[in-house]
Amino acid sequence: MTARTTPGPRERLLDAARQLTYTQGMGVGIDAILKSANVARRSLYEHFGGKDGLITEVLRRTAVVDVAAYRTTMDAAGDDPRARLLAVFDRLGEVADTPAFRGCRYLAADLALADPDHPGHAVTREYREDVHQILEHELVRLEHPRPGHAADQLQLLVDGLLAVAATRPGSGPAAAARELAERVVDEGRRAPA
Amino acid sequence: MTARTTPGPRERLLDAARQLTYTQGMGVGIDAILKSANVARRSLYEHFGGKDGLITEVLRRTAVVDVAAYRTTMDAAGDDPRARLLAVFDRLGEVADTPAFRGCRYLAADLALADPDHPGHAVTREYREDVHQILEHELVRLEHPRPGHAADQLQLLVDGLLAVAATRPGSGPAAAARELAERVVDEGRRAPA
DNA sequence: GAACATATAGACCGGTTGATCTACCTGTCA
């Protein structure tokens, strides 16, 4: 029941690694992370076994947070599934407008971790499955004729939005993606046969 | 007029770097490139001044090739602007199905090159502008009401397609992207007012 | 043949990488 005023070395490491791997990429040196976290070298290996373990745990943590953010965003939009889905794109537009935005962390991780056996890949894959399920769930509630397919399309729009926002800032990708998302969501609504 | 049977060191370097930076990422060591190209260390610095120069030149070369590929693909689809635009997505679907496919080289470069002043970023930016212009040109021919905006959307679909293909292979992103591309292209065609 | 540009081969540099190690310090609990 010790109420720590300062997070322990483990949390400090995760936080520093989360920030530095995003701003500097997966190639950041361990020394930079240790220095930023103000943590002894040994503690890293005690807690995570090495750099790969630390990176993987960072991805796991952020994935939990980001999946929760999807749900929070949708809950704030009310009960209507259509509004809930479109709110995701509005929210991503806000995030992408942040000066600190540097693209999708999970895509960057998959592209940067050349080794296909790196445990980080499994984490990113699971993250995408979670997001897909969240989107599909709303589409089912909408009685969308092809919820799985539509979820694929929405996820493609999300990835496209994040990629364009990272590489062509100022082109307003969020609005463009939202327009297309509306058509996906509204598919087969008032159409005959 | 010497008809070389083997490309010179410069071409061998560019070719090896093109392959290795794609399969291994921008973090590949110079030694690996030199060994793969079977080129002396010094030649790299004579021709490109260093690793950054080599990488930048690789991006410049592949950008020329890839922009030409857009035109070739569209020309093979005939004269109709609609068919020409949709052919791009069919072609990208083929490319993404290649076992060697590892995502968009230019997006990976922008995400991996942490230094915002790296000359490679200017090359990728110009590449995207070229692609945008190609798409917009066809949309103008189509008398699309908002050719610039539609080109933005098509480019977003391209980026999303390549990202999904790299991270969720087998989910058929090409077909999903093509469907949405059709709606973008057909926007305001038979609609009144 | 001499001069020259262009290769190659490889030693070498300082710096950094991820990882392992010892030594010491500081709480907590028995």
Added chain:
DNA sequence: TGACAGGTAGATCAACCGGTCTATATGTTC
């Protein structure tokens, strides 16, 4: 008091990084 877990500090390691260097070989061209 004493043991012990968990933290810090920092030396040390082999390997590799990008880059510079010398020496040598191979052409081509005056």
